[in-house]
Amino acid sequence: MTHNKLPNVQTAALTDPMAARLGYQLRRVSMLMMADTGIRMAHTGLRPTEATVLLLVGANPGCRQGNVGEVLGIKRANMVPLIAGLIKKGLLHRARADGRSHTLTLTPTGRAKGSAVNRLLDKQDAEYQSRLGQQPFAVLLDALAKLRTRGMP
Amino acid sequence: MTHNKLPNVQTAALTDPMAARLGYQLRRVSMLMMADTGIRMAHTGLRPTEATVLLLVGANPGCRQGNVGEVLGIKRANMVPLIAGLIKKGLLHRARADGRSHTLTLTPTGRAKGSAVNRLLDKQDAEYQSRLGQQPFAVLLDALAKLRTRGMP
DNA sequence: TATTGTTATACTCTATAACTATA
DNA sequence: TATAGTTATAGAGTATAACAATA
Numbered sequence: 001m002t003h004n005k006l007p008n009v010q011t012a013a014l015t016d017p018m019a020a021r022l023g024y025q026l027r028r029v030s031m032l033m034m035a036d037t038g039i040r041m042a043h044t045g046l047r048p049t050e051a052t053v054l055l056l057v058g059a060n061p062g063c064r065q066g067n068v069g070e071v072l073g074i075k076r077a078n079m080v081p082l083i084a085g086l087i088k089k090g091l092l093h094r095a096r097a098d099g100r101s102h103t104l105t106l107t108p109t110g111r112a113k114g115s116a117v118n119r120l121l122d123k124q125d126a127e128y129q130s131r132l133g134q135q136p137f138a139v140l141l142d143a144l145a146k147l148r149t150r151g152m153p
Numbered sequence: 154m155t156h157n158k159l160p161n162v163q164t165a166a167l168t169d170p171m172a173a174r175l176g177y178q179l180r181r182v183s184m185l186m187m188a189d190t191g192i193r194m195a196h197t198g199l200r201p202t203e204a205t206v207l208l209l210v211g212a213n214p215g216c217r218q219g220n221v222g223e224v225l226g227i228k229r230a231n232m233v234p235l236i237a238g239l240i241k242k243g244l245l246h247r248a249r250a251d252g253r254s255h256t257l258t259l260t261p262t263g264r265a266k267g268s269a270v271n272r273l274l275d276k277q278d279a280e281y282q283s284r285l286g287q288q289p290f291a292v293l294l295d296a297l298a299k300l301r302t303r304g305m306p
Numbered sequence: 307t308a309t310t311g312t313t314a315t316a317c318t319c320t321a322t323a324a325c326t327a328t329a
Numbered sequence: 330t331a332t333a334g335t336t337a338t339a340g341a342g343t344a345t346a347a348c349a350a351t352a
Contacts (some may be wrong), residue, residue, distance in 0.1 A: 014213040025294060027225060029301055031226070032182075131300070136292060
């Protein structure tokens with residue numbers, strides 16, 4: 001055989017010591033799926049994080065801004081530009097609850113976007129579920145929920 | 154009852170429409186676990202990303218820089234400061250393979266750090282496994298592997 | 307011409323500390 | 330005094346485009 005290319009340390013597939021690491025695999029898959037979500041919702045003009053805020057406010061009209069951040073794990077300081085952006089896009093309406101707290105509601109446009117996002121996520125989850133199989137998909141979601149509640153330190 | 158605090162829309166626990174969304178839960182859990190990993194390895198002076206590079210090089214002495222990035226999903230451009238940092242810390246040794254490619258190996262110090270990181274990750278995974286149960290833990294890892302290979306678009 | 311590493315730069319999301327004003 | 334929102338700023342990680350040197 002001429003041009004026999006024996007695998008050497010340079011060209012061989014590397015052994016991946018992370019393959020069995022839960023944290024690493026969670027991160028890689030999470031990033032892949034997040035990127036996929038981002039592409040799927042690009043036409044809405046929303047990024048994944050903005051979309052979650054939109055959906056949460058849609059499900060809880062009149063909720064307070066700080067409460068949204070609490071539920072989504074977004075720090076108060078980081079909520080400010082996020083909310084401002086959604087208001088600027090005409091998707092969110094902010095009103096004073098009392099002198100220091102704000103109340104959030106979707107505008108009609110925001111509700112429409114929210115529905116579009118929900119349909120899109122339904123489709124995405126359906127695709128992933130059919131890839132994994134219904135039962136492993138359910139086990140996966142259940143395991144993730146357990147890891148969130150039965151407290152990470 | 155004086156001071157009867159009836160739950161209202163402001164103080165009530167919000168309904169979370171993301172609860173059943175795979176992508177969202179993956180992201181939240183991934184971030185929690187990543188942060189936990191970061192805390193556990195803080196004393197090594199390494200961040201999680203640096204640690205993965207260290208472990209991969211440790212398992213594949215003499216591998217090329219670009220190949221490491223490929224396996225870990227890190228772009229070439231972002232590998233540069235990452236590798237430079239590890240060399241500066243005395244953990245990594247870089248040599249020329251040919252005029253354009255570099256070869257990476259761990260220094261003795263790097264090997265020691267790698268072992269420490271591996272022990273630490275073993276412990277972490279063991280803890281999470283005992284929280285979830287052995288079987289769901291295995292199903293979880295398997296599902297994640299499937300989601301990575303049976304290609305995300 | 308394609309590959310390897312590099313530079314420069316921008317973007318997303320997150321983290322921290324300090325400030326204002328209200329309760 | 331504690332809370333809600335805000336400002337400013339830093340950081341980690343990622344992404345893209347363009348370049349030099351080499352194969």
